[in-house]
Amino acid sequence: MVGDRGEVFVVSEHVADGPVGAALLRAPGGAREIVVCGSPDAVEQAATEAAAGGASRVVAVGGDGTVRAVVQGLLAVRTPRPELAIVPAGTANDAARGLGLDDPFAVLERLEAGALTPHPLDVNVCNGQCSVNVLSIGTPARVTQATPQESKALLGGLAYVLQGITQLAETQPFRARLHADGLQWEGSALALYIGNLPYAGGGFRVCPDADCTDGLLDLLIVPEMEPGELLALFGDTALLGDPRHHELVEHHRFTSLAVDLLDEAPINLDGEPFEGRRLSIDALSRPLRVLR
Secondary structure (H helix, E strand, O other): OOOOOEEEEEEEHHHHOOHHHHHHHHOOOOOEEEEEEOOHHHHHHHHHHHHHOOEEEEEEEEOHHHHHHHHHHHHOOOOOOOEEEEEEOOOOOHHHHHOOOOOHHHHHHHHHHOOOOEEEEEEEEEOOEEEOOEEEEEHHHHHHHHOOHHHHHHHOOHHHHHHHHHOHHHOOOEEEEEEEOOEEEEEEEEEEEEEOOOEEOOOEEOOOOOOOOOOOEEEEEEEOOOHHHHHHHHHHHHHHOOHHHOOOOEEEEEOEEEEEEOOOOOEEEOOEEEOOOEEEEEEEEEEEEEEO
C-alpha cells in the first residue's frame, strides 16, 4: 500500500556533493529517505524499490536523465504508484522547465511547505523505454552527444546552444519512414522531435504546444534544407520560441508512431543516447501524477 515508506529522494551522485545536495541535507527531515545513485540503472532500481516498498512520493533530484530513470522505475510497479516530484539539478533540466519547475532551491522550499500540488502526467514509451520529455533524432541528438562535459559543467544549458551553432554547417541529413494514423511520410530529414513536453537542448521550445496531459505525442519533422533556411529555422526557434513558423517544418499529433530509420542517425532520449533503427512510440495517458 502506498504510504509505508514516506518520501524517498533519489539523488544523482553528480548532485549529492553540490549545493543542491547540501540544501537537501539541511532541510527538515520528516519521514524521508535519501538514496544516492551512481548510474541510470541504479536510479531506476531505487525508484522501483521505493514504489514497491510503499513510498508515498518519489523525488527525482538531478537532470533529465535522472527524471527519466525514476519514471522508468515507477512504471515497473503496478498502481497505486507514488507521486513524482522533481528537483531540477542537472545541465539542461528541460523536463522540469516544461513543468514550470526552474529553481531547485525554490522547489525544495515548496516541497517542505506543501505548496506543490499533484497533476496528471503522460509518458511516451519508445521500444519499452519511457520518455518524459523529448526524443530527438538526427542533428539535435548529435549536438547533445558532442557537447563536452566540461562545457556543460561551466555553462549549463548554454553549452548546447553554443555547440549547436558551431555545428550548423555540419548537419547530416538521414532518410526515414514514418507511419501513424493519417500519416505516411518518407524523406530526408535533419531532425525529428517526438515530444511530451515543450523544451529540449537546454531551453529550446521544439514542441511548443506539447501537453503532458492530453494523451498525445507531438511530432516535429525538420526536413533537409539549404543552410540559409536552416539558419532561419534556428532563429525562429531561438528568438520566437516556435520552429513551426518555418514553412518547411511539419507538426503532427498522434497516440502512436512508427519510425524506420533508413540511414544511421543518432538518437537522444530525454538527454541520454539511445539506439535503434526501428522505433515504436506510444503515448501512455496519465500513468503518473507529478507535483507542480
